[in-house]
Amino acid sequence: MEGKFSEAFRGNRVDNRDLFITTAEIFARKGYHKTTVEEIARAAGVAKGTIYYHFANKEDLYLAVIREGVYLFQKQLDRSLATASSPPDKISSLIEGQLHFFNQEKDFVFLYLKELFSTGPRRDEFSEMLTGCLKPIRNVVEDGVRNGSFKAVDPEIATSVLFGMIALSALHYLSYNQTIPVQPVHRAIGQIFFTGICPSES
Template sequence: MNKTKRDIFQSAVKVFSTNGYDGATMEEISTSAGVAKGTVYYHFKSKDEVFKYIITEGVSLLRQQIQNIIKGPGDYSYKLRQLSRDQLKLVYENRDLFKVIMSQAWGGKIRHSELRELLKSYMEDIEKFLIKAMEDGTIKKGDASFLTYTYFGTLASVAVYNVIKNDSMKLDENTDSFIEHLLNGIK
């Protein structure tokens, strides 16, 4: 991605995060990016296209991270902790982007269903990861689909906790606590 497109991307994330989809305008995106409105239209035909681009990039970051961890060193116990830590870090460092993604996951418009399809592919990646962790003996065998959504929901809640607290994230401490509760429950 060239510098101008990256600037537009970052500005669009901020504008969508602050104003929501309906409140965002191409003019505000261009002003925030410090480029002419025509420059934004050169890269993106519409606000909808800008939105699709930022959510696709966001979900792609999450999916790529899973693939890197699967290919990386360690058993699935190590990889589960690494995945959880890296996903939390990614969400924390890109709060505005994930605020946009999570705020637009519900609804009946085409953009909502397109986003849900992207999230579905992400969830499928997590499910494959968790199945391998079951096969490895890291986690007990069970309904992989249910576990995937439980994992995602809990991870998202930890991310929201950190965003709301809005202080410096204690990444390792939060990851360890998350893994402890995930693997051992809250008894």
């Protein structure tokens, strides 16, 4: 199922990708309350009426940005899973894929993570979206526990821990408008997740 931007602008002269990027960037930079539809339309090079034709108001546009970003995130997870076979390889691929996604969609990611870590009125709805996104990761952990690749851990907690490590590592760089160094961060997260930080007992 495609996100609302994809649905709204299919076949339209407006490039939905450009509008998504522009809208996410402005909302991330200025915040919801200080952003106006007029400003987004001007930055995207479209008429304000074009946006209102597809989106009822600013809140509808804002939610569409989030839903589109979540849809793109789900597609990235699917691609990551398609390139690996064993549960450990899938987790490693998922870590790397998410870091690349966070670099590519940094404005959406920054916007979405701010909402997740806030106490705003939309937090519960956005948390439910994330739960759905993370289900494939939880399934991989469950498979790994079942076949002995992983210890008998709680899959839900392990999934939350993994996403938290990735998200907060990404936020550390995005907060300073820096590009995430994918390979070193990927290695560090993988090492901590798979083996922990304590030395093995001899």
